[in-house]
Amino acid sequence: MTRTRSPRKSKKPATSRLRSLLGWALKLSLVGLVLLAGFAVYLDAVVQEKFAGKRWSIPAKVYARPLELFVGQKLAQKDFLTELDALGYRRVSAVNGPGDAAVNGGTVLLNTRGFQFYEGLEPARQVRVRFSGDFVAELSGAGAEKLPVARLEPLLIGGIYPKNLEDRILIKLDQVPPYLIDTLVAVEDRDFYHHFGISPKGIARAMWINASSGRMRQGGSTLTQQLVKNFYLTNERSITRKVTEAMMAMLLEVHYSKQEILEAYLNEVFIGQDGQRAVHGFGLASQFFFGQPLSELKLHQVALLVGMVKGPSYFNPRRYPERALERRNLVLDLLQQQGVATPEVVAAAKKMPLGVTQLGSLADSSFPAFIDLVKRQLRDDYRDEDLTEEGLRIFTSFDPITQMKAEGAILDTFKRFKGRKGLDDIESAMVVTNPESGEVQAVVGSRIPGFAGFNRALDAMRPIGSLVKPSIYLTALEKPSQYTLTTWIKDEPFSVKGADGQVWSPQNYERSANGTVFLYQGLAHSLNLSSARLGLDLGIPNVFKTIGKLGVAVDWPAYPSMLLGAGAMSPLQVATMYQTIANGGFNTPMRAIRSVLTAEGQPLKRYPFQVQQRFDAGSIYLLQNAMQRVMREGTGRSAYNVLSPSLNLAGKTGTTNDSRDSWFAGFSQNALAVVWMGRDDNGKTPFTGATGALQIWTSFMKKVDPLPLDTPLPGNVVNAWVNAHTGQGSAEGCPDAVQMPYIRGSEPAPGAACGEGSESSPAAPVMDWIKGWLN
Secondary structure (H helix, E strand, C coil): CCCCCCCCCCCHHHHHHHHHHHHHHHHHHHHHHHHHHHHHHHHHHHHHHHHHCCCCCECEEEECCCCEECCCCECCHHHHHHHHHHCCCEECCCCCCCCEEEEECCEEEEECCCEEECCEEECCCEEEEEEECCEEEEEECCCCCECCCEECCCCEEEEECCCCCEECCCCCHHHCCCCHHHHHHHHHCCCCCCCCCCCHHHHHHHHHHHHHHCCCCCCCCCHHHHHHHHHCCCCCCCHHHHHHHHHHHHHHHHHCCHHHHHHHHHHHCEEEEECCEEEEHHHHHHHHHHCCCHHHCCHHHHHHHHHHCCCCCCCCCCCCHHHHHHHHHHHHHHHHHCCCCCHHHHHHHHCCCCCCCCCCCHHHCCCHHHHHHHHHHHCCCCCHHHHHHECCEEEECCCHHHHHHHHHHHHHHHHHCCCCCCHHHEEEEEEEECCCCCEEEEEECCCCCCCCCCCHHHHCCEECHHHHHHHHHHHHHCCCCCCCCCCEEEECCCCEECCCCCEECCCCCCCCCCEEEEHHHHHHCCCHHHHHHHHHHHCHHHHHHHHHHHCCCCCCCCCHHHHHCCCEECHHHHHHHHHHHHCCCEECCCECEEEEECCCCCEEEECCCCCEECCCHHHHHHHHHHHHHHHHCCCCHHHHHCCCCCCCCEEEEEECHHHCEEEEEEECCCCEEEEEEEECCCCCCCCCCCCCHHHHHHHHHHHHCCCCCCCCCCCCEEEEEEECCCCCEECCCCCCEEEEEEECCCCCCCCECCCCCCCCCCCHHHHHHHHHHHC
């Protein structure tokens, strides 16, 4: 049987398949290259668009008032030094450059920093300030020439942040201190000037170190890659993201110089966290950790900031000082190894302390209650995105020393109140202004300094109690033919039936009536019966009209209870009302902003001082006289248990029903302060205006030591001698003779012989009551 051989299989189909596969691979490769090229073109557009355009949304920066110095200025040396500390001035033995200050007894020699004000650039200069007591006695320059005025740069007090809560202070390369660039390159990317965005040598070195140690100890990212990751990408860990990062880094190096990349990195890198605010860039990090401009940092400070780049939280010098010190010294050792700094320089730097400021110090607080006021006033002229993205520079009237003393007065007083029942539930707020300019100098929105929640100074609408009474008495004193300070008014019980049938029967605080009193006594002793009677006689709408002229338009119902303070205001509104009284009848709208500059320092808008005369100077003078008597003989007299009797002050207490609100508003020549105490739930408190808010106000006035109230006698006012018991004209030198001011023509006739008419005085029982009360 013959076998038949099967035919051999041809190799042609296998070769064909191989060729087909190679063809497809080539096509796919071409498609891949096209897609990669397209992706590269897309990435290139992304890189250039953001890097060449507006790179960051910069929050508006808010500055305090610049401290202006002049001979004769009331300024304690300790307060001046506190402000220098807040500005980050260094205490040195010899002044060598901007930011240095030397103290020798009552003399301070300092070198100011240059600053771009609204009026233009003010260069750095040397200034010598000599103090005598609490006044500036001498002001001179570097060559001992007398200076009429000198101005410090303003303190940065906060910002208006975008939604991402990033913050930074943009810097240029020519503003960086010595060693910063060399230290950054030495620590983060020693091949920076020699690679093209990625460093094969750095990647290989990192792989070797990681393989040798058996764990991930070092990354191979260049500074350019780090910038790309922070600037364009997320923190996602994947091969795709790493490839994208490498491509973008190379594209960035193609289009931009090493210097441009370095400058962007210095402004972008994350170096810390301030609450919810992310601290980006070395410019802000310098202020945040050292309270100094970046240009003034020394080697040990530079080494700390650069060392923190590796792990801002892990090496946080405030939370982990030992860890941060070890990292800083490691960076210094590296600088010595690479020849960036000599062994002597490194050894000296290692001996320096970390030198970071205390968290929450005056240098890095944000004063949220005042910033809140600034935001509200700015939004009349600017959009939100202008304030959070354009880097505007806002210059305000904020006085950091006054703010510190206002916060201190609240803290000290609550500490003295410790142990009082219900104290933990009681809150407080305070507003301080300059009486002449209407500029807001300090705002405290809570008993807790720096509290960023509900701003009671602006938003707590509370019944103002007896703080309304000056508007009643001013309404009367504007009618000199009918009312003077010594006009008799009744302080007797009465009732008023309203349209709804309800009967209103006011009572004095002490539940007693006093018969007949002088008009000024009704205000000085905050008598409800006489004040309400007077208000009803004048007409409630007329009293409301006076409140409107004082600066606060009210839409309260015309109920009699409004005459005793049932109407609500915020502490800021009360300050507005009392501002007009303190300023001699001139209304000055409350303002917190002085001027605005662009991010480049170009003038944008100025907020000028505005004033309008609302009241006759004579009637205001009489009202101030009565309010001074509040302090000397009335409900505010306890202030002089603490303050000097020579300090002339005017003010008014306020207490609402069941002591739910404790108020005090008062002023000197150069300081007006309004204080509120109460509960957010409107519950009862153990305080009246005199036992609560007045105590905080008194503590504040003790701290600021203001100038005494010294209002010049208006041309239409005369002082006349009157009998203290009868209000009738008296001869000078009589035992009961006192001087009282009157609008010219309303004063009593010249007095009779001493002692005449006093026995039949209707004021005798009142004076006996007052003497007993004062005793």
